[in-house]
Amino acid sequence: MGAWKGFVATPAGKFIVRYVIVLSVGFFILALHPVNDNVVNPYTTFVARESAAALRLFGEHATVTGQMLSSPRFSVAIYNGCNGLEAILIFVCGVVAFPATWRRRLLGIVGGFVAIQVFNVVRVVSLFYTGIYRPQWFNVSHVFIWQSLVIILAVVLWLAWVHRYAVARADR
Amino acid sequence: MPSPERTDSLRRYLRRLPVAAIVAAVVWVAVRGFYNPALCAVTQFVARVYEVPAATLIMSKDSDALVGRSDLRADSGWLKVPLTEINFNLVPFLALVLAVPRPFAGGAWRRLLWALAALVASHVLALLWESKCFAAFSLGAWSRATYSDLARNVYGALRYFFEIPVTFTLPLLLWVWVYPERVFSLVGLDRLKTA
Numbered sequence: 001m002g003a004w005k006g007f008v009a010t011p012a013g014k015f016i017v018r019y020v021i022v023l024s025v026g027f028f029i030l031a032l033h034p035v036n037d038n039v040v041n042p043y044t045t046f047v048a049r050e051s052a053a054a055l056r057l058f059g060e061h062a063t064v065t066g067q068m069l070s071s072p073r074f075s076v077a078i079y080n081g082c083n084g085l086e087a088i089l090i091f092v093c094g095v096v097a098f099p100a101t102w103r104r105r106l107l108g109i110v111g112g113f114v115a116i117q118v119f120n121v122v123r124v125v126s127l128f129y130t131g132i133y134r135p136q137w138f139n140v141s142h143v144f145i146w147q148s149l150v151i152i153l154a155v156v157l158w159l160a161w162v163h164r165y166a167v168a169r170a171d172r
Numbered sequence: 173m174p175s176p177e178r179t180d181s182l183r184r185y186l187r188r189l190p191v192a193a194i195v196a197a198v199v200w201v202a203v204r205g206f207y208n209p210a211l212c213a214v215t216q217f218v219a220r221v222y223e224v225p226a227a228t229l230i231m232s233k234d235s236d237a238l239v240g241r242s243d244l245r246a247d248s249g250w251l252k253v254p255l256t257e258i259n260f261n262l263v264p265f266l267a268l269v270l271a272v273p274r275p276f277a278g279g280a281w282r283r284l285l286w287a288l289a290a291l292v293a294s295h296v297l298a299l300l301w302e303s304k305c306f307a308a309f310s311l312g313a314w315s316r317a318t319y320s321d322l323a324r325n326v327y328g329a330l331r332y333f334f335e336i337p338v339t340f341t342l343p344l345l346l347w348v349w350v351y352p353e354r355v356f357s358l359v360g361l362d363r364l365k366t367a
Binding site for chain 2: 007011012015016024029031080081082087090108139140143144145147148149151152154156157159162163165
């Protein structure tokens with residue numbers, strides 16, 4: 001008990017406690033019906049539209065209906081869990097919980113959000129073509145490869161932000 | 173600017189991460205052949221511990237779990253749960269761990285075993301809540317007669333919690349828990365003074 005109290009008093013301990021609290025609150029808010037209906041679903045549709053725009057750059061006749069991304073060659077539905085929000089939440093909560101100025105946090109949140117968005121569009125486009133050319137690999141690629149990569153990306157972005165912006169002042 | 177020493181250690185870590193991810197993926201592919209049936213068997217055992225009659229059936233088929241009940245007709249419905257969606261987080265966890273220099277040194281293997289046990293327990297619980305939700309929501313009149321609205325809400329919330337928040341965040345939290353000093357020294361948090 002004493003060791004735990006000692007750990008919680010350190011910057012690392014405070015960060016862990018803050019991170020778990022912010023993360024729990026974040027996921028709780030995302031699970032609420034009004035948030036799901038008014039934020040998560042429209043955001044998922046936005047991801048589908050971004051992906052359709054990217055696919056059109058490659059000559060696909062991609063259209064979006066709700067959260068369904070379709071072309072004459074393949075269709076894929078983007079659900080909660082595939083929209084990148086979890087990675088964004090892992091990263092943003094890590095940024096918010098870390099001791100830094102709000103200006104640096106804001107910089108990190110905007111930069112990380114954009115990076116994860118771009119990564120997620122690459123993921124959806126890649127899965128779309130996997131579905132067309134290697135449909136037997138779709139499920140493994142969808143869950144095993146891309147979901148793992150998205151978690152690792154969130155951690156790497158957080159490490160990079162902390163390293164470059166948040167703790168930089170301590171080394172000066 | 174961050175100190176050159178800290179920059180080097182972070183760069184080394186990030187350089188090791190892609191290789192570690194590949195090794196982690198190979199380990200996952202190698203173990204899932206016996207891990208999936210074991211996961212189904214343990215979850216079935218846990219589900220039956222507190223149910224009367226003990227009728228939950230969870231069987232492993234290819235990379236899926238088939239969930240049903242032995243006290244209902246054979247054609248009353250089975251749920252197919254892709255086990256990859258439950259246990260894929262072993263890959264990012266192992267990748268983060270294996271990218272740490274000398275990951276088993278200094279007694280870290282003990283914490284690593286505990287962390288793996290926690291990850292396995294989270295897989296068992298995730299599959300358990302899937303099976304409870306199947307029984308509570310998907311078996312028509314039997315579900316409505318057997319489970320209250322409160323039970324359905326609790327199982328639904330637990331399923332969401334283990335399907336998304338736990339699955340996605342546990343690898344990161346366990347990695348930090350196994351190597352607190354090394355992770356915080358990697359990012360430089362050990363250099364900040366206690367507020």
